[in-house]
Amino acid sequence: MFKGITGNVFILGLVSFFTDVSSEMIYPLLPLFLTGLLGAGPAFLGAIEGVAESTASLLKLFSGIVSDRVRRRKRLVLAGYSISALMRPLIGSATSPLAVLLIRTGDRVGKGIRTSPRDALIADSVDPSLRGKAYGFHRSMDHAGALVGPLLATFLLAYVVKDLRQLFWLAGIPGLIAVLLIVWKVTEAERSPLPKTGLRLGALPPGRLRRYLLVLFLFTLGNSSDAFLLLKAGAVGTPSYRLPLLWAFFHLVKMVSSMPFGALSDRIGRRAVIVAGWCVYSLSYLGFGVARSEWQIWLLFAVYGLFFGLTEGAEKAFLADMAQPGERGAAFGWYNFAVGAGALPASLLFGGIWQLEGAVAPFLFGASLAAVAAVLLLLLIPPTPATGKERL
Template identity: 90%
Template sequence: MFKGITGNVFILGLVSFFTDVSSEMIYPLLPLFLTGLLGAGPAFLGVIEGVAESTAALLKLLSGIMSDRVRRRKRLVLAGYSLSAIMRPLIGSASSPLAVLLIRTGDRVGKGIRTSPRDALIADSVDPSLRGKAYGFHRSMDHAGALVGPLVATFLLAYFVTDLRHLFWLAGIPGLAAVLLIMWKVTETERTPLQKTGLRLAALPPGRLRRYLLVLFLFTLGNSSDAFLLLKAGAVGTPSYRLPLLWAFFHLVKMLSSMPFGALSDRIGRRSVIVAGWSVYSLSYLGFGVATTEWQIWLLFAVYGLFFGLTEGVEKAFLADMAPPAQRGAAFGWYNFAVGAGALPASLLFGGIWQLEGNVAPFFFGAALAAVAAVLLLMLVPSQQQPDADARRT
């Protein structure tokens, strides 16, 4: 089952697991902490997430480009995870909404620094024929952490901790474990760094890689925050006490499906699996639009979880197949920037359509964009994988 999963890929999977345990011990409780204890309103919560995620999106691009120009990607990965591990539990000491904004932004700065170099390091560390499986494994571990984190927080609050601040401090422990794993177990790969030149932020990668990124950005414009799915679940009558269980079930499906579908892309091709995933997304969003009962919501969350299994790791493997090894970090930087840059307008569009037209039209809008993106991917981006000589030696 784990054949081809190298030491670096395995350790970076564990790092993501512990990091998500730490993050998800805090994140579901952050709105309650802000509005209940610090007196902030929902609008300020939106400001926090908007500023934090926009900052991370830009830094993912910069750090990806930078990682091609240094000999050791591990240093950037370690710096990013270390910053997040330090900042995240400091929310327990925040005495104002502004302090939470600064801490949360610092956490996302760490994410921006580490993500693209880490993704490139994974590609550097695995045989090209097994990239789909490797990225699928990494996403599975990430989702496992997102599943375990809220459960750990619930257990601690039920039996040991009564103050949210104390829980936030405890969330620093798995974050520290992630940092130590990087320091002691992650190894560098042999490669020749690019000559240190200007960053050329205005220049997208050429050829089919550029077309892939543009199509991906179009898809992202229809891929709004999953918080709207929980809002829809509540709108059809799902009790609030079952929403965390629904969310955990969703992460379970993502965790179980990511590696098998990643491995499938190694056998039948990345583009076919991505198109299948975007088609599943379109169908699930059509379903969310017309859903009227709780059992339908549960079924749709399961289908929607398969979309993540089909696409998250495979999209990255497809990118690694197309990117020249010497510019792999920059390619992942542009990939993460495209996804991040599209996330904010996607949610604004979705929310605006919901407010104007009700809770059916925005899901149909997202489904239509996904279908268009799937067709454009087939038309504009060739499916052949042409790893170069350097890639074959990784």
């Protein structure tokens, strides 16, 4: 099952697991902490997430380009995870909404620094024919952490700690474990760095890699925040106490499906699996648009979770196949920037359409963009040769 998962890939998977345990012990409770204890409103919560994620998107691009020009990507990965591990538990000491904004932004600065170099290091550390499996494994570990984190937080609040601040401080422990794993176990992959000049932040990669990023950006414009899906779940009558269980179930599907579908992309081709995933997304969004009962929502979350399993590993492996070895960091920087840059307008569009046209129209919009993106991917981007002949 784990054939081809190298030491670096395995350890970076554990790093993501412990980091997500730490993050998800805090993140689901952050709105309650802000509005209940610190007196912030929903608008300020939106501002915090908007500033934090925008900062991370820009830094992912910059750090990816820089990582191609340094000999040790590990240093950037370590710096990014260390910043997040130090900043995240400080929320336990926050006494104002502004302090949470600064701490949350610092956490996302760390994410922006580490993500693209880490993705490039995974590509450097695994055989090209097994990249899909490697990225699928990494995403599975990430989702496992996202599943364990809220459950651990629930247990600690029920039996160990008395308030949210104590819980937030405890969330620093798995973050520290992640940092120590990088220091002790992650090794640098052999490669020749590019010259340390000419970062060219404004230059998109050429050829099919550029076309792939543009199609991906188009798809992302229809891929709004999953918070709208929870809103839909509540609208059809799902009780509030079952929403965390629904969310945990969603992460379980993503965790179980990511590695098998990533490995499938190694056998039948990345493009085929990505197109299948985007079609699953389109169908699930059509379903969310017309869903009228709770059992339908649970079924749709299962289908929607398969979309993540199909695409998260395959999309990154497809990018690594197309990028030149010396420019993988920059390629992942642009990939992460395209996804991050499309996320904010996607949610604004979705929310605006919902408000103006009702709850069905925005899901139809997202489904339509996904279908168009799938067709364009087939028409504009040929399959990569790294995984052999494609069957689609």
